[in-house]
Amino acid sequence: MKAVVAVDIGATKTRVALFNSASMELVSKVVLNTPQEGGEDVVAGTIIEVVNDLVKEFSEWEVSAVGVGTIGPLDIREGRVINSPNIKLRSFELRRPLREYFRVPTYVVNDCVAAVYAEYMSGAGLGKKNVVYVTLSSGIGAGVIVDGHLLLGKDGNAHEVGHIVVSYDSDVKCGCGGTGHWEGLASGNNLWKLVKKLRSRWSGVSELHKISGVEEVPAVKLFEYWERGDEFASYVINELARINAAGVASIINVYDPEVISFGGSIILNNPKLLNMIYDFVKDYVINRVPEFTITRFGDDVVVYGAAYIASKPPKELLEIQA
């Protein structure tokens, strides 16, 4: 029986899975730490080892294609990650070593491009032509389909929405070096900067306000304080919802989607935040507000997308990675 290999490479975790290429059912999945050192081919080498173990265990399956959704930025022609700010390796090869080893069609796209393709093929975007996927996680990104066309761009980075400017006079620096970027203020890795910035604007009695004066408060903690009813945490989350609304409104204004599917740990763990974003978005849009939904694939949205990319590659990608 034919299987496709589907891979999601994140800054910290990599998911490797086998899918039945006919039914698109997940056969098996392994989650491992993303290698942080070891040279250009180390990530591909790790994927090959894991796939070999899976194929030994599930010997009735024969690999017919490989799909990878990865953190960016990407050189999509080479199928290589270049100068990624979120991983120590910075740059690494994917498509060449995987294709040389497996000798089957191999495709490499940005992780959110894979995710939006999963939504389009069998999720919130099924039957629709204008679909956006947004991840609110350690970083912020999107994948976009307009009029049934998957947007890729000259290097495969057509939708680096995390670097939309949501605050032109902000002095908060993003990981990319820019200021006032959506990701720099609102992503899981950077939320502590927002907490720090908002401290001076707020006065009152709050445990979060007190501890954030002496230490960096991670995103998970901020949301815990919010759940417990901490007033400063509520203030920060309200501002966070506004920043996210500004970013999402820019997406609505430029891509005019029918539906936006949201994923990533921040939204998956705090679905209430999405209702707040929806309420604020009306203040910033010119286009009709689309349907908002949370991805039905949960943590596996990129893996599913990579599987669809492998089994039914979009024509836009075939022009680049034939």
Ligand SMILES: [Zn+2]
């Ligand atoms: Zn940035």
